[in-house]
Amino acid sequence: MLSHEDIKNIISRSILTLDLKGEPESLYQPIEYMVSVGGKRVRPRLCLTVFNLFSDNVGNDIIYPAIALEMFHEFSLMHDDIMDNSDTRRNQPTVFKKWGTSKAILSGDVMLLLAYKYMSFCNAEVMPEALRLFTDTAVKVCEGQQFDMDFEEKPFITMSDYISMIGLKTGVLLACSAKMGALIAGVSREIRDALYQFGYQLGLAFQIADDYLDTFGDQQIFGKKIGDDIVNDKKTWLQVECIRRAEGADKERLASILEMGEDMREEKVAAMQQLYIDLGIKDDARDAILEYHNKAFEAISGIGLNEVQTRQLHQFAEQLIHREK
């Protein structure tokens, strides 16, 4: 079985050697930029990790579909950045800010098409199911983004709305990544479906960890400014839980924090951090992350993975949710 380091290297090297040049250059430049800025490559790594639990035969028919998942993810970020009017991502200017809306739309479209091109490397036998899984997932991710934007217009949402939304925006793509690896490795439907659930629950844990780090992370390590979610009144696990929980004087404290404008950035972030701590939300967020992490492993408890396979997934999950960036 490959080490996590090996898997990371295989993915990075494969992405590095993709031929992303084409004509007109103005269309392909933003794609190369987006891909090279890169991220944690969580989705292709999960896909390859799961595949490698069952098969050592690591070739193009798994590597390209794994990269398709990353390409889809990057496409969705490129379009989201337009809709969210985001200036920076991963400490770099977004394609939208650097090249404008039209480029970010059209280069994004090509990235989605490239994702399908890479998907077509999987074996003919599994292709119909792999494509169905990929397309269904992609539609759900778009639905999640729309729910997210619709929720922005609402003063508050329930925790159940929030979990459904991040389930669509983040959960299903990790679910799809795990299941894709299992599908291409040729394991039974029961195991594939359990791994889908595993990825889904892990995706929820991953997103709540992201919410947590945006408010309580270390800026040097996290790679972006701490407190952006608070400043933008973004709906996060912490905020949704805070609105649900705050009563009496705390409710008034919360209302006055939400009223602070962008000019009071530092005060606003500090006040909200303190309120989260006072209401026990900081600690409970860590518990919630652990809860979804545990649900992920419950989902695969009955499918007969041996100790080595289970440890491999545990190590992957640890990296994901006990990360600092």
Place this chain on the structure above:
Amino acid sequence: MLSHEDIKNIISRSILTLDLKGEPESLYQPIEYMVSVGGKRVRPRLCLTVFNLFSDNVGNDIIYPAIALEMFHEFSLMHDDIMDNSDTRRNQPTVFKKWGTSKAILSGDVMLLLAYKYMSFCNAEVMPEALRLFTDTAVKVCEGQQFDMDFEEKPFITMSDYISMIGLKTGVLLACSAKMGALIAGVSREIRDALYQFGYQLGLAFQIADDYLDTFGDQQIFGKKIGDDIVNDKKTWLQVECIRRAEGADKERLASILEMGEDMREEKVAAMQQLYIDLGIKDDARDAILEYHNKAFEAISGIGLNEVQTRQLHQFAEQLIHREK
């Protein structure tokens, strides 16, 4: 063999019965709107017409891929309308104007995904090739849109640049439509490739006919204001040819027309129409349309189609290029 009317009806009815509802409604409403406003459905009709030359077995494995081509086309229009800042299409407000940029991006993305969903209805044997054809074509259409936008920044382009650009923006999708029908009908590669060329050349004729109608069409029938291309200094077959051809006094005439602002709409359109007529460009545009039409039929002259099959394609082409809307 089905009549052209039958084919039209099969396509319209199939599109009408698509299930385009979903959650959140705000994401699916623009898709239903875009699809219901509809158009000439040229691409699915060409796909089904070609299929039906070789097979009477018209089922979901050809109808859905045909509709995928329409869905892709509508996706590209929805995104193009943002980039081109277009207010209306087919006499109706664009999705971009009606619901804003974010909706037009995200609903467009879902339409592209639906196109892939419909493509997955084709037979497993042809699926790898069908998907490769579809994805390669889709990438080219995006490249064409980028060339089009890049050309907008240039004072003039050559006719060869123009033909390459419309080949990507319009030619390859008609080419793909014809080839897809042939591929799913199970005919030989030689015939499929000839039909690709047929669709490509027909696509060029179709686009030049569109350029012609925008300047010399009948507004009542054409369904949009005559002269928009002239007012926007859009690069069309007519304009590119005019810049190439105008010399001396005509060159000065052209320069002064291009300088007229939007406030002089009627004068500008009338003056440009007259210049096109004086330079023989109006007549030559009709000749160019005919030339590409003829090239389309030369491309399939050697593949052994019988009289009935050939007549069917001739009738289809006639509708396309001798149309008034």
